[in-house]
Amino acid sequence: xxxxxxxxxIQRPLVAVVDDDESVRESLPDLLGEFGFGAGVFASAEExxxxxxxxxxxxxxxxxxxxxxxxxxxxxxxxxxxxxxxIVFITAQKDETVRKRALEGGAVGVLLKPFSDTALLKxxxxxxxxx
Amino acid sequence: MAVxxxxxxxxxxxxxxxxxxxxxxLALPAIWTGGGPSHIVSNLLDALVSxxxxxxxxxxxxxxxxxxxTEMMRIGPTLEPKPQPQEISERLRPWLADDPQKISPVVSxxxxxxxxxxxxxxxxxxxxxxxxxxxxxxxxxxxxTERLVLNVAANQAAIGLHEANVLRELDQRVAQRTVELxxxxxxxxxxxxxxxxxxxxxxxxxxxLCQVIDAIPTIAWCNLxxxxxxxxxxxxxxxxxxxxEESYGWGWQAAxxxxxxxxxxxxxxxxxxxxxxxxxxxRIRRHDGVFRWFLIRAEPFLExxxxxxxYGTSTDIDDRKRAEDALNKARxxxxxxxxxxxxxxxxxxxxxxxxxxxxxxxxxxxxxxxMLDANPPNLEGARETARRTIRDGNRASEVxxxxxxxxxxxNVAFEPFxxxxxVEEVIALLLGELQRNRVVLKPDLTxxxxxxxxxxxxxxxxxxxxxxxxxxxxxxxxxxxxELLIKTESDEGSAVRLxxxxxxxxxxxxxxxxxxxxxxxxxxxxxxxxLSVSRSIMESHRGRLxxxxxxxxxxxxxxxxxxxxxx
Numbered sequence: 150x151x152x153x154x155x156x157x158x159i160q161r162p163l164v165a166v167v168d169d170d171e172s173v174r175e176s177l178p179d180l181l182g183e184f185g186f187g188a189g190v191f192a193s194a195e196e197x198x199x200x201x202x203x204x205x206x207x208x209x210x211x212x213x214x215x216x217x218x219x220x221x222x223x224x225x226x227x228x229x230x231x232x233x234x235x236i237v238f239i240t241a242q243k244d245e246t247v248r249k250r251a252l253e254g255g256a257v258g259v260l261l262k263p264f265s266d267t268a269l270l271k272x273x274x275x276x277x278x279x280x
Numbered sequence: 281m282a283v284x285x286x287x288x289x290x291x292x293x294x295x296x297x298x299x300x301x302x303x304x305x306l307a308l309p310a311i312w313t314g315g316g317p318s319h320i321v322s323n324l325l326d327a328l329v330s331x332x333x334x335x336x337x338x339x340x341x342x343x344x345x346x347x348x349x350t351e352m353m354r355i356g357p358t359l360e361p362k363p364q365p366q367e368i369s370e371r372l373r374p375w376l377a378d379d380p381q382k383i384s385p386v387v388s389x390x391x392x393x394x395x396x397x398x399x400x401x402x403x404x405x406x407x408x409x410x411x412x413x414x415x416x417x418x419x420x421x422x423x424x425t426e427r428l429v430l431n432v433a434a435n436q437a438a439i440g441l442h443e444a445n446v447l448r449e450l451d452q453r454v455a456q457r458t459v460e461l462x463x464x465x466x467x468x469x470x471x472x473x474x475x476x477x478x479x480x481x482x483x484x485x486x487x488x489l490c491q492v493i494d495a496i497p498t499i500a501w502c503n504l505x506x507x508x509x510x511x512x513x514x515x516x517x518x519x520x521x522x523x524x525e526e527s528y529g530w531g532w533q534a535a536x537x538x539x540x541x542x543x544x545x546x547x548x549x550x551x552x553x554x555x556x557x558x559x560x561x562x563r564i565r566r567h568d569g570v571f572r573w574f575l576i577r578a579e580p581f582l583e584x585x586x587x588x589x590x591y592g593t594s595t596d597i598d599d600r601k602r603a604e605d606a607l608n609k610a611r612x613x614x615x616x617x618x619x620x621x622x623x624x625x626x627x628x629x630x631x632x633x634x635x636x637x638x639x640x641x642x643x644x645x646x647x648x649x650x651m652l653d654a655n656p657p658n659l660e661g662a663r664e665t666a667r668r669t670i671r672d673g674n675r676a677s678e679v680x681x682x683x684x685x686x687x688x689x690x691n692v693a694f695e696p697f698x699x700x701x702x703v704e705e706v707i708a709l710l711l712g713e714l715q716r717n718r719v720v721l722k723p724d725l726t727x728x729x730x731x732x733x734x735x736x737x738x739x740x741x742x743x744x745x746x747x748x749x750x751x752x753x754x755x756x757x758x759x760x761x762x763e764l765l766i767k768t769e770s771d772e773g774s775a776v777r778l779x780x781x782x783x784x785x786x787x788x789x790x791x792x793x794x795x796x797x798x799x800x801x802x803x804x805x806x807x808x809x810x811l812s813v814s815r816s817i818m819e820s821h822r823g824r825l826x827x828x829x830x831x832x833x834x835x836x837x838x839x840x841x842x843x844x845x846x847x
Contacts, residue, residue: 172640172672179665180643183650216715241635262639266646 161187162277163205167197167223168212168239173262177210184270194218198226206234208276210269213240213247213259221247224254235276239264298425301331305433312440316448317341320440321352321410328414328433329354332426335396336368338413340376341403341441349410359417363391372413390415397421401434409441499574499594505587507552516594521567537563537571544576555580555587561601564594572598636712637676644669694821696731696844699739699776700768706743707766710751717762719751724767729776733844734821742814742825746780746837749811753784753834760833771840775823781836786829795827814839 164186166177171192178188189206191197195218197209209227213220220238227234238251238259248259258272273279308327312320321339329337334356342349353365371390390396396415399422403409412434414422422430493500494514502511508529516527520535533541540562551558557579563571578592648665651658703725714721732739747764754762763783771777787795796815811825818825823841830836 170636170640172637172668172675173643176640176643176647176665176668176672179661180647180650183647183654214716216718239639241639262635263642264639265642266650 161185162207163187163189163202164208164210164273165189165191165197165202165206165234166210167191167194167215167220168210169193169215170212173212173239180266180269181210181273184273186273194220194223194226197223203227203232203234208257208273209234209236210273211236211238213238213251214242221250221254224251224256228254237269237272237276294423294425298429301425301429302432304331305429305436308433308436309440312444314447315444317441317444318350318352320437320444321350324433324437324440325352325354328430329356332414332416332429333358333418334414334416334421335359335394336363336415338368338372338415339403339410341410356416359391361392367391368415376411376413387415399427399430401430403434403441404438409438409445412437498596501592501594503578503590503592505589507548507590510589519566520564535565537565539563548578551578551580551590555582561597572596573601574598634676634679637672637679640672641669641676644672694734695736696733696846697736697739699729699732699778699841700725700727702736702740703743703766703768703778706740706747710744710747714747714751714764717751717755719754719762719764722763722765724765726767726769729768729770730843732776732841734823734841738817739821739839739841742817742839743778743780745811745814746778746839749837750780750782750784750834753782753786755784757784757833773843775840775842777838777840779836779838781830781834783830783832783834786833786835787827792827792829796825 164181166174166181166188168174168177168190169192174190174192178190181188186208189200189202191200191202193215194211197203209223211220211223218226220236220240224236227236236251236256238248238256239262240247240259241262243261251259257276260268260272304327308324311323315323318341321341325337325339328334334354335358336353336355339352340349341352351369353368355362355365355368368391371387385399386395386397388395390398394417396417397419399414401412401414403412412430414430416422496513497515499516499519500513501509501516503509509527509532512524512527512532516522516532517524520527520532522531522535525531526534533545536544544560544562547558547560557577559575559577561573561575564574565571573596574594575597576592576594578590580587581589581591644665648662648669651662651665703723707721707723711721747766750764751762754764760783763781765779765781767779767781769777769779796811815825818839818841821841823839825837825839827835827837
């Protein structure tokens, strides 16, 4: 896990990014930083669950199609574990069934890759109750 | 002295009479001409009996010993009482049976108490023609002149008879020859009749053959050894509407499609040189102007190494050809459907492959702008995000290039290509999907394989199909690794083969037979045309596609494609 503002003077809300695509893991933290969020990146759902960030995470930016545990699997798992982290799904595949299932599961939004910075910001603000 | 003149006068008179008689006798042959022996002798006897004032004259024709001889008799007017010829001949018989030369000149009491002097003369040198006996009761018979006349007459008769014999023989020979000729003529007639019959038979047989040749439902023809046409059957004339005069020689060319004639002539000239049988397809114009496809076949007819004729047929294959075209079209359409199906199922992974880097680009670019807009601008961060933008852009571009190569439908083009490269491209395209399906890909590509010949895109579609099938077959497998082994190797030097081995559910014997049938599928969401189209694609490459069940779990699909023989 990588956290940009651990121990920072102003406590920035932590946004965790879980995606098996490296380019997303590389680019999103910088943008989240520009938005004023703290960011943590994880290459898989399993890695996130195993980290100590779960409790601190204010919002989850979660890829749907991943090897092993998928984004939807993680959504269910967190629910089972009693975590109510707002989730913004991101996906490269336009699939209405999956989108429907994600929203029914309580997701704040489902963003189709590539998404604009404003769309992400809007979803994050909604998730964090800032907008 | 007085007697002297008298006797001289008598002598002169007798000599004159003798000369007259001789002239008459010498004139006789003129009368005989053309007559037979009996005519000659009968005429001679008449002349002599009156000329010499004989009591009788007898003639026998032919040798007395011969079985056939003719006797003739003339009795003079002076002989009284008149005897029957038979009586005289009876009287003469004893002598004649003896040597006629020994006949005594005077026979006493020959007939009716009269003494008769006889003169016997042979006809012919040795009497072979017969005998002449003159008899007279006159005491001065025969006078010297009379003997002379008789001798000359006998000679004349012999000559006449000889000529008559020759003539008769000639006649006989002519008759014989005539008989022979008639017989020969009859034989000739018979032979001619037989020949005519045989000829009729041949004509009938030929007519029958012509009927067969004309009735067969194909165009049959015969060309001379150097190329021009000699014969075309009725089918040709009925189909083209061209008369025999218009078609013979090189006239038939007029009925061929202008596009097909040059290759046809090239082939024909080649065959004329090699004297080998051959075939070619070409369009021939029907009488109503419609062109139909024909398969033209020709065989050389050799006799002791000499080319006698070319025999050929032109068979209407238009319907078959249309069916083939329709089949090819259907196959192409099916391939298109399969491709679309593949495309639609691939859309997800394509979207993933393309959208992933695009997502990075958009995020990086947005971040970059925000960093530049900050106060103060975060130049270091902006530079880093810009660099990432470029990198992701290149990544997206590579994906698009691969996709364009795989799915832009070019014309089917056979060209040499490296099967390993083609496989690697397909793997690169499917890698993400395979990873998501937790399939472990194990490529085992043999280096330095010869180039294969074919339509690279089509073959890649087959490979893609096989890999996806293998991956799909393992989607339900959780108790063992989902391994996909992709191997390329040489196939007996003349081809390269590829195998895709999975550890999936495999197939049973029943399925094995139906595996490559169209619209057969074990998948809930498939159309079942992938493998049948794949196989027809491989067959169009003169290659093969087959499947075998593994010793362990799963199945292995094989494809074999011929090498490019030009390299």
